[in-house]
Amino acid sequence: MAVARTARVIGTERMGSDTLLLDLLATEPLRFIGGQYLILDSRIVLPSGKAVKRAYSLLTSDAEQLRFQLAVKRIPNGPGSAFVHGLEAGMDISFSGPWGKFVPREGASGSTLILATDTGITAALGFVHATRFAPLLPKTLLIWLRSSSDYFLPEEFVRERIPAECGEMRIEAIPAIGHPERIPHARGILRQVMSRAGLAQAFIAGDGVVNQAVLDDLVAAGVPASRDNVESFFNMPKKSA
Numbered sequence: 001m002a003v004a005r006t007a008r009v010i011g012t013e014r015m016g017s018d019t020l021l022l023d024l025l026a027t028e029p030l031r032f033i034g035g036q037y038l039i040l041d042s043r044i045v046l047p048s049g050k051a052v053k054r055a056y057s058l059l060t061s062d063a064e065q066l067r068f069q070l071a072v073k074r075i076p077n078g079p080g081s082a083f084v085h086g087l088e089a090g091m092d093i094s095f096s097g098p099w100g101k102f103v104p105r106e107g108a109s110g111s112t113l114i115l116a117t118d119t120g121i122t123a124a125l126g127f128v129h130a131t132r133f134a135p136l137l138p139k140t141l142l143i144w145l146r147s148s149s150d151y152f153l154p155e156e157f158v159r160e161r162i163p164a165e166c167g168e169m170r171i172e173a174i175p176a177i178g179h180p181e182r183i184p185h186a187r188g189i190l191r192q193v194m195s196r197a198g199l200a201q202a203f204i205a206g207d208g209v210v211n212q213a214v215l216d217d218l219v220a221a222g223v224p225a226s227r228d229n230v231e232s233f234f235n236m237p238k239k240s241a
């Protein structure tokens with residue numbers, strides 16, 4: 001069973017119409033690797049009897065294990081994100097983790113693609129700030145695809161958070177979640193990237209259906225990638241797929 005841990009909210013900042021940036025201080029070191037996530041326990045129980053516990057990726061560097069940040073987009077009628085958006089400085093939260101295999105591999109080398117869609121940019125930010133990823137930064141291309149310039153975190157905020165050593169960073173528009181052109185668009189971007197450089201590894205986070213299509217294309221092109229290279233935040237692929 002997951003051990004419950006606690007952290008104190010030391011600050012909150014609203015970013016745009018539906019995003020909250022949380023500054024937190026854990027009571028003990030998290031012991032996380034960049035790319036991993038925590039599961040926040042809202043302590044809300046739905047009428048169905050299901051507890052509202054939600055995953056949020058750490059977007060700050062794993063060089064700092066006590067103070068950390070999460071960014072949460074409010075989802076209409078979503079109880080978990082509504083709970084987070086009600087948090088204020090001084091409140092304590094309960095969580096489990098860190099969880100997840102979406103972390104840089106030790107001893108890896110060569111060119112890396114990190115492709116984030118939508119809110120998946122949090123996992124990508126945590127990933128590029130992993131201490132063990134630092135040697136790979138100069139040969140890294142980070143792409144963030146989102147449906148509009150006011151989606152989730154502001155572009156300037158994200159750009160400022162990219163380490164200066166990162167080889168290249170691109171922020172581009174993609175058709176909205178669920179749009180029939182979304183997957184072809186993402187695949188087209190991947191084709192362009194693969195045509196110009198040999199990729200040693202690739203990591204994908206965000207919309208599960210985009211992740212699945214991109215993972216299939218990476219594998220077909222011979223880029224070493226498995227489900228451990230993927231973090232889906234929503235539109236989860238079926239377990240049997």
Ligand SMILES: Cc1cc2nc3c(=O)[nH]c(=O)nc-3n(C[C@H](O)[C@H](O)[C@H](O)COP(=O)(O)OP(=O)(O)OC[C@H]3O[C@@H](n4cnc5c(N)ncnc54)[C@H](O)[C@@H]3O)c2cc1C
Nearest residue numbers: 054055056057071072073075078079080081119122233234
């Ligand atoms: C590993 C992991 C890491 C995550 N990290 C973050 C993070 O850093 N920041 C963040 O805001 N969210 C993140 N999420 C999503 C988060 O866990 C919740 O799903 C989200 O906050 C909605 O919860 P809710 O209770 O408000 O809504 P629910 O009632 O649970 O959700 C309603 C529906 O919205 C879907 N949904 C969730 N996110 C989105 C989205 N961006 N766009 C469209 N539909 C969506 C859900 O899958 C569900 O189908 C992450 C999810 C996973 C699995």
